Amino acid sequence: MNFLDKFLTNRDVNLLHMEVTASKDNLPYGMVDIYENVYVYLDIVIGTELAVIYVVALAIIIAWVLSIQGIE
Amino acid sequence: MVFPKNLAVLLTYQCNFSCAHCSVIAGPYRREVLSRELLHKAITEAAKIPSIAVVVFTGGESTLYFDLLVEGIKLASELGFVTRLVTNAWWASSVERAREYLVKLREAGLQELNISYDRFHAPFLVKYGGFQNVLNAASVALELGIITLIGIAELRTLEGSTIEEVKKRLREAGLDDIMVIQDTPSRLGRAATLPSDMLPEDNVPKENIRCLNAMDTIAVLPNGDVTLCCGHIIALPEASWFVTLGNLRDLSLVDIVTKMRRNALAMALRFAGPLKLLKKLGEENPPKFYSLCEVCYYIATQKRRELDGLTAESLLELVSGER
Numbered sequence: 001m002n003f004l005d006k007f008l009t010n011r012d013v014n015l016l017h018m019e020v021t022a023s024k025d026n027l028p029y030g031m032v033d034i035y036e037n038v039y040v041y042l043d044i045v046i047g048t049e050l051a052v053i054y055v056v057a058l059a060i061i062i063a064w065v066l067s068i069q070g071i072e
Numbered sequence: 073m074v075f076p077k078n079l080a081v082l083l084t085y086q087c088n089f090s091c092a093h094c095s096v097i098a099g100p101y102r103r104e105v106l107s108r109e110l111l112h113k114a115i116t117e118a119a120k121i122p123s124i125a126v127v128v129f130t131g132g133e134s135t136l137y138f139d140l141l142v143e144g145i146k147l148a149s150e151l152g153f154v155t156r157l158v159t160n161a162w163w164a165s166s167v168e169r170a171r172e173y174l175v176k177l178r179e180a181g182l183q184e185l186n187i188s189y190d191r192f193h194a195p196f197l198v199k200y201g202g203f204q205n206v207l208n209a210a211s212v213a214l215e216l217g218i219i220t221l222i223g224i225a226e227l228r229t230l231e232g233s234t235i236e237e238v239k240k241r242l243r244e245a246g247l248d249d250i251m252v253i254q255d256t257p258s259r260l261g262r263a264a265t266l267p268s269d270m271l272p273e274d275n276v277p278k279e280n281i282r283c284l285n286a287m288d289t290i291a292v293l294p295n296g297d298v299t300l301c302c303g304h305i306i307a308l309p310e311a312s313w314f315v316t317l318g319n320l321r322d323l324s325l326v327d328i329v330t331k332m333r334r335n336a337l338a339m340a341l342r343f344a345g346p347l348k349l350l351k352k353l354g355e356e357n358p359p360k361f362y363s364l365c366e367v368c369y370y371i372a373t374q375k376r377r378e379l380d381g382l383t384a385e386s387l388l389e390l391v392s393g394e395r
Contacts, residue, residue, distance in 0.1 A: 002313075002316060002317065002318055003313050003314070003316075004300075004314075004315075004316065004317060004331075004335055004337055004338070005331070006383075006384075007335050007336040007337040007338075007382075007383075007384045007387060008331060008334050008335055008336075008384060009334055009335070009336045009384040009385070009388060010334070011384075011385075011388060013334075013339065013388070015074055015075060015287075015333060015339075016074050018339065018343050018391065019074060019342075019343070021343075022282055022342070022343045
């Protein structure tokens, strides 16, 4: 048996959730929480470059939808 | 599942250089080589782990076992992995020789080349041609469409920045597209006696720093051991047990990774960080560390008894910030 086996847990842990929680401290100041979560999830799942493109595209779409509804 | 993302294969500890900062203590006298059987096992089983995207071939100097290296890259490439080679570029003594090596590697599927060059590597590379080797390898790699970067272990010395010097020489050679990154030396292995005033102060870890290498890059060592990171302690017998998950001779890579994802110590290193773990182990006045790997080494060699007193539950409390 390996020494590390002593620390095996049967608790249901969500590594992705833990990663997002732990990453929050390292994100740029001033970002809205929901953007942080979207960005970190995407960063983990599809990689940094694509995540940046997706988040920027999402922001543009939201801004566009708000603008055609007359909300500024 | 998000982890691991990378599989590092340390094909051998043998190296034609004996750099003073080498934590693996690689050198010409080392003879350990990963067997062909375990190389195939590691890569084919990695293909069953969807989170792994990149296979990195490193060592030692893995090009010393060129046929085995090409075989590994070919297999990894066929299975859909991005492949990366870490090398000291000894083989690129002329453009022709660089092309001879790189064409074979490219045909096998190599996508990324990571050349190690700094004040530690330079004296050994002189024997094979010097910095011109780096230029030869980089220019041919660019020509063949291999993404290339140069990894530099930067030191605080009177001679100035190696990174700036290398960037200047790359610009002069028209190789502006080559990326240069800073590697972090640790005072471990052969580097244990490096004077601390030579190490960059910005590497000194802060308490809330977690280890982004833990769980992210698993490593297969020449003896078949698999570790939960690719840090500087993995090849040091007195400390490697602290990050060793199992051996490929006994378990499949899938089983080893499954165990890692359920391991509270691995989670503590990634999500809380080695310094918080050290504090939990009762260390109130730790020595000054110049990298997170030094913290893990300290825990493995000085805090074994305290570590025995921990449980998976207490480590999960550390991760969740309880108590």
